[in-house]
Amino acid sequence: MKRVKNVAEHKEKIAVIGAGSWGTALALVLADNGHQVNLWMRTEEQKNEINERRTNHKYLPGISLPENISAFTSLKEALEGTDTEIIAVPTKAIRETMKKISGIINNPTTFVHVSKGIEPDSLKRISEMIEEEVPAELLKAVVVLSGPSHAEEVSLRHPTTVTVSSKNMEEAEKVQDLFMNQHFRVYTNPDLLGVEIGGALKNIIALAAGISDGLGYGDNAKAALITRGLAEISRLGTKMGANPLTFSGLAGIGDLIVTCTSVHSRNWKAGNMLGKGHNLDEVLESMGMVVEGVRTAKAAHQLAKKYDTNLPITEALYNVLFNSVEAKAAVDQLMQRLKKNEMEDLVDILSEQMEQK
Numbered sequence: 001m002k003r004v005k006n007v008a009e010h011k012e013k014i015a016v017i018g019a020g021s022w023g024t025a026l027a028l029v030l031a032d033n034g035h036q037v038n039l040w041m042r043t044e045e046q047k048n049e050i051n052e053r054r055t056n057h058k059y060l061p062g063i064s065l066p067e068n069i070s071a072f073t074s075l076k077e078a079l080e081g082t083d084t085e086i087i088a089v090p091t092k093a094i095r096e097t098m099k100k101i102s103g104i105i106n107n108p109t110t111f112v113h114v115s116k117g118i119e120p121d122s123l124k125r126i127s128e129m130i131e132e133e134v135p136a137e138l139l140k141a142v143v144v145l146s147g148p149s150h151a152e153e154v155s156l157r158h159p160t161t162v163t164v165s166s167k168n169m170e171e172a173e174k175v176q177d178l179f180m181n182q183h184f185r186v187y188t189n190p191d192l193l194g195v196e197i198g199g200a201l202k203n204i205i206a207l208a209a210g211i212s213d214g215l216g217y218g219d220n221a222k223a224a225l226i227t228r229g230l231a232e233i234s235r236l237g238t239k240m241g242a243n244p245l246t247f248s249g250l251a252g253i254g255d256l257i258v259t260c261t262s263v264h265s266r267n268w269k270a271g272n273m274l275g276k277g278h279n280l281d282e283v284l285e286s287m288g289m290v291v292e293g294v295r296t297a298k299a300a301h302q303l304a305k306k307y308d309t310n311l312p313i314t315e316a317l318y319n320v321l322f323n324s325v326e327a328k329a330a331v332d333q334l335m336q337r338l339k340k341n342e343m344e345d346l347v348d349i350l351s352e353q354m355e356q357k
Contacts, residue, residue, distance in 0.1 A: 214275020
């Protein structure tokens with residue numbers, strides 16, 4: 001039987017940790033649904049702007065924020081009276097942030113992480129990092145929210161569809177109810193690993209797509225990158241234990257398309273600058289916001305070795321980012337690879353799935 005719930009009947013106080021564009025946009029969705037949102041950020045200037053002028057101009061220019069969003073620089077004050085926390089900080093800040101939160105909370109808490117990345121060296125997904133940093137008695141559930149969703153469009157209340165996943169699907173369904181409204185549709189997916197892997201690795205392919213556009217290679221090349229990029233994500237994800245069908249959904253092909261083709265995409269923008277001849281340091285300095293795909297490229301390079309998986313686009317991008325290979329030379333190397341049958345990937349994925357069973 002399908003669950004039936006009127007979300008308007010149940011209001012909560014929810015903390016959103018991180019007031020960048022995505023954290024602010026999600027705070028707006030929750031506020032639209034009648035929840036009281038405590039939005040945490042680091043600077044007094046940003047806090048005062050939100051509380052006094054009801055704007056967050058640096059990250060979401062032109063958007064007015066409702067009165068049921070309150071800004072805080074005190075993490076303790078932001079967390080007070082909440083048991084659901086939306087974690088919207090970059091992957092590299094997850095451990096530090098969770099350690100601080102663990103020292104403040106004293107009740108079982110559901111953490112909804114909305115970032116997309118993998119930690120280099122440890123090769124941990126974000127849900128695993130949270131589980132390592134939060135004591136078991138304080139951890140009710142970790143839920144991931146992912147899918148094709150640019151903050152700029154969410155804040156304008158344009159139709160957006162995402163998915164949530166967790167080891168605890170009851171909590172995932174509760175998070176689904178918190179966010180669901182006429183503009184923001186939320187599905188559930190039990191494949192936590194696949195949802196996280198799809199969300200992280202698509203940023204690598206988006207960087208490559210940006211490079212292709214920066215080189216002026218056009219639609220043919222980008223379509224090929226997206227298609228073969230999906231094959232790489234599916235190949236590695238399935239080897240890691242994900243359900244291959246996940247990569248045909250919102251957290252896979254959906255997120256991949258939007259991140260590779262939209263002018264809102266930070267990863268595409270960074271890749272575009274690389275394709276036009278800027279070096280990595282220049283690109284990162286000019287962006288002003290975290291480009292998750294750069295750090296994730298290191299992790300994916302390590303994962304490819306660990307799982308003995310061929311990821312040619314990922315390896316080409318890794319060489320551009322970290323081995324000083326020119327972007328055009330990397331593309332030439334991709335085009336000159338040995339010929340193969342396109343269906344080999346599908347056979348490999350199906351074989352891997354059968355072995356896991």
